Amino acid sequence: MMMTAPYIAQSSTVEAPLSVEMIGVSKWYGHFQVLDSIDFSVRRGEKIVVCGPSGSGKSTMIRCINRLEVHQQGEIRVNGIVLTDNVRVIDQIRQDVGMVFQSFNLYPHLTILENCVLAPRWVKGVSRKEAEERAMGYLERVRIPDQAGKYPSQLSGGQQQRAAIARSLCMNPDIMLFDEPTSALDPELVREVLDTMVELARDGMTMVCVTHEMGFARQVADRVVFMDRGRIVESASPNEFFGNPKEERTRNFLSQILH
Amino acid sequence: MDWVYIYKALPDLMNGLGMTLLISGVAICLSLLLGVIGAALRTSGIRPLEMLVTGYVEFIRGTPYLVQIFFIFYGLPSIGLKLSIFWSGALALTIWASAFHIESFRAGLAAVGQGIRDASASLSLKRWQHAWFIVLPLALRAALPSAMNTIVATVKNSSYLQAIGLVELTFVAVDRIAYEFRTVEMFASICVIYLFCVFILSGLGHWLEHRLNRPFAGR
Numbered sequence: 343m344m345m346t347a348p349y350i351a352q353s354s355t356v357e358a359p360l361s362v363e364m365i366g367v368s369k370w371y372g373h374f375q376v377l378d379s380i381d382f383s384v385r386r387g388e389k390i391v392v393c394g395p396s397g398s399g400k401s402t403m404i405r406c407i408n409r410l411e412v413h414q415q416g417e418i419r420v421n422g423i424v425l426t427d428n429v430r431v432i433d434q435i436r437q438d439v440g441m442v443f444q445s446f447n448l449y450p451h452l453t454i455l456e457n458c459v460l461a462p463r464w465v466k467g468v469s470r471k472e473a474e475e476r477a478m479g480y481l482e483r484v485r486i487p488d489q490a491g492k493y494p495s496q497l498s499g500g501q502q503q504r505a506a507i508a509r510s511l512c513m514n515p516d517i518m519l520f521d522e523p524t525s526a527l528d529p530e531l532v533r534e535v536l537d538t539m540v541e542l543a544r545d546g547m548t549m550v551c552v553t554h555e556m557g558f559a560r561q562v563a564d565r566v567v568f569m570d571r572g573r574i575v576e577s578a579s580p581n582e583f584f585g586n587p588k589e590e591r592t593r594n595f596l597s598q599i600l601h
Numbered sequence: 602m603d604w605v606y607i608y609k610a611l612p613d614l615m616n617g618l619g620m621t622l623l624i625s626g627v628a629i630c631l632s633l634l635l636g637v638i639g640a641a642l643r644t645s646g647i648r649p650l651e652m653l654v655t656g657y658v659e660f661i662r663g664t665p666y667l668v669q670i671f672f673i674f675y676g677l678p679s680i681g682l683k684l685s686i687f688w689s690g691a692l693a694l695t696i697w698a699s700a701f702h703i704e705s706f707r708a709g710l711a712a713v714g715q716g717i718r719d720a721s722a723s724l725s726l727k728r729w730q731h732a733w734f735i736v737l738p739l740a741l742r743a744a745l746p747s748a749m750n751t752i753v754a755t756v757k758n759s760s761y762l763q764a765i766g767l768v769e770l771t772f773v774a775v776d777r778i779a780y781e782f783r784t785v786e787m788f789a790s791i792c793v794i795y796l797f798c799v800f801i802l803s804g805l806g807h808w809l810e811h812r813l814n815r816p817f818a819g820r
C-alpha cells in the first residue's frame with residue numbers, strides 16, 4: 343500500500359454514531375486528582391489528537407477507555423456499552439478497542455508473527471491458518487512482512503512499533519488508542535510509524551492518539567484536545583487549535599513545543 | 602593412590618550414584634513444581650497465602666539443612682507420619698530446594714513488566730492465557746540461572762542423606778571407609794563423580810539458557 347495523496351481530515355463525520363463517550367469522568371490517586379470531570383466523545387471514524395504537558399493525565403484518560411485504569415466517577419461508554427466492573431463487559435470492550443503503547447510492549451519471547459497470532463487464536467478462536475493469514479496481511483500493511491519470523495529484539499524501534507500496531511489490528515478493533523507511539527523512537531524512525539498511522543486514518547479507523555507530533559495532528563486530526571492538570575482545557579479543529587487557540591495555557595503549551 | 606582398589610569399588614559406587622541420581626531427580630522435579638506454585642502464591646496478592654509462603658521460605662533458608670533432615674526422619678514418625686528412608690530423604694531434599702526455587706521464580710515473575718501486562722489486557726487475553734503463554738515462559742527464562750544453581754545444589758546436598766542411612770554415593774564411600782580405611786581413594790572417587798554430575802548439569806543449563814535466550818540476543 344503506497345501513500346499517494348495526503349490524507350485530508352474529514353469533518354463529515356459529525357453525524358456518525360458515538361464510539362467513545364466519557365461523561366464527567368474523574369479519577370484520583372489517593373488525594374491527587376488525575377482526571378477532573380472529563381467530558382470527551384469520539385464519533386465513529388473520527389481521529390482525535392490529545393496533547394498536553396507531562397503529567398496532565400493524557401495516558402490515564404485513554405487507559406480508562408479500555409479499563410487499563412479504573413475511573414471512580416462519571417460514565418464511560420464504548421460503542422454504546424457502559425463500562426462497568428463486569429468482566430464480560432470489559433472483555434467485550436477490549437476486543438473492540440486496540441491499543442499501541444509508547445514502549446511497544448511486544449512479547450519478547452515470541453516472533454512477530456506469533457505476537458500477532460496469539461490473541462486472535464485464543465481470544466477470538468480463529469484457526470491458526472486464518473490467524474496467520476490475517477497477521478501476514480496486516481504485517482504487509484505496516485510493511486514488515488519480511489520480519490514476521492524474527493523476534494522483537496531483532497527489529498528496529500520503528501519496526502517494533504509497526505509490529506505492535508499490526509498485532510493490535512489483528513483483533514479487528516474498531517477503535518485504536520495510541521499512547522505516545524513515537525516518543526520512544528529515534529527521530530529518524532518517527533516518520534515510518536506516523537506514515538503507518540496516517541494510512542490507518544485514511545482507511546477510516548477511529549483513532550485517539552496521545553502525541554506531540556503536531557505535524558501529524560495537522561495532517562490527520564479532526565479535533566485536537568489539549569489537557570492540563572486532569573482537565574480538558576481546549577478542544578478544537580486543528581486549524582483553530584493551531585491558528586487561533588482560545589486559552590492562555592494552550593498558547594503557552596504550543597509556544598513551547600513548536601518553538 | 603590404589604587404582605585397582607578404586608576399580609574394584611566401582612560397581613558399589615555406581616549403585617550409590619544411581620540412588621543419588623534417582624533421589625535428586627525426584628526432588629528436582631517436585632521442587633521445581635512447588636517452586637512455581639509457591640512463587641505464584643507468593644505474588645498472588647492474597648495476604649495470608651503470601652505470608653505463609655514467605656514464612657516457609659524464611660524458615661527453610663534460616664535453619665540448617667541437616668536439622669531439617671533429622672526433623673523429617675525422626676520427628677515426623679512421632680506425630681504418626683512414618684515414611685521410608687527414601688521418601689524421608691526425597692521430602693527433605695524437595696522441601697529444601699523448593700524454598701530456593703520459590704525465590705528464583707519470584708524474581709522471574711517480577712521481571713515481567715507492567716507494559717507486557719497492559720499489552721495482554723488490551724488484547725483481552727484471559728488471566729490464565731496471559732499466565733501460561735506469557736508470564737510462565739518469561740519468568741522461567743529469567744529464573745533459569747539461579748534455578749540451575751539450586752538444581753546443582755540439590756544433587757550435592759543429597760549427600761547429607763547418608764546421615765539417615767540412605768545408600769547413596771556418599772554413604773557407599775563412608776561405609777567402605779569404615780571397614781577398609783581407603784579414605785583418600787574413596788573420597789577422591791566420589792568427588793570426581795560429583796564433579797562430573799555437576800559438570801553435565803551445568804552444561805545442560807548453559808545450553809538451555811542459550812537456547813531460550815535466542816529471542817533476546819538482539820541484532
Ligand SMILES: Nc1ncnc2c1ncn2[C@@H]1O[C@H](COP(=O)(O)OP(=O)(O)OP(=O)(O)O)[C@@H](O)[C@H]1O
Nearest residue numbers: 371374376394395396397398399400401402403522
Ligand atoms: N499509579 C499511580 N499512582 C500515583 N500517581 C500516578 C499513578 N499513575 C500516574 N500517576 C500520576 O498521575 C498523573 C497523570 O499521569 P499520566 O501518566 O496520565 O500523565 P500523562 O499526561 O500521560 O503524562 P506523560 O506525558 O508524562 O505521559 C501524573 O502526575 C502521575 O504522576
Ligand SMILES: [Mg+2]
Nearest residue numbers: 400401402522
Ligand atoms: Mg503518558
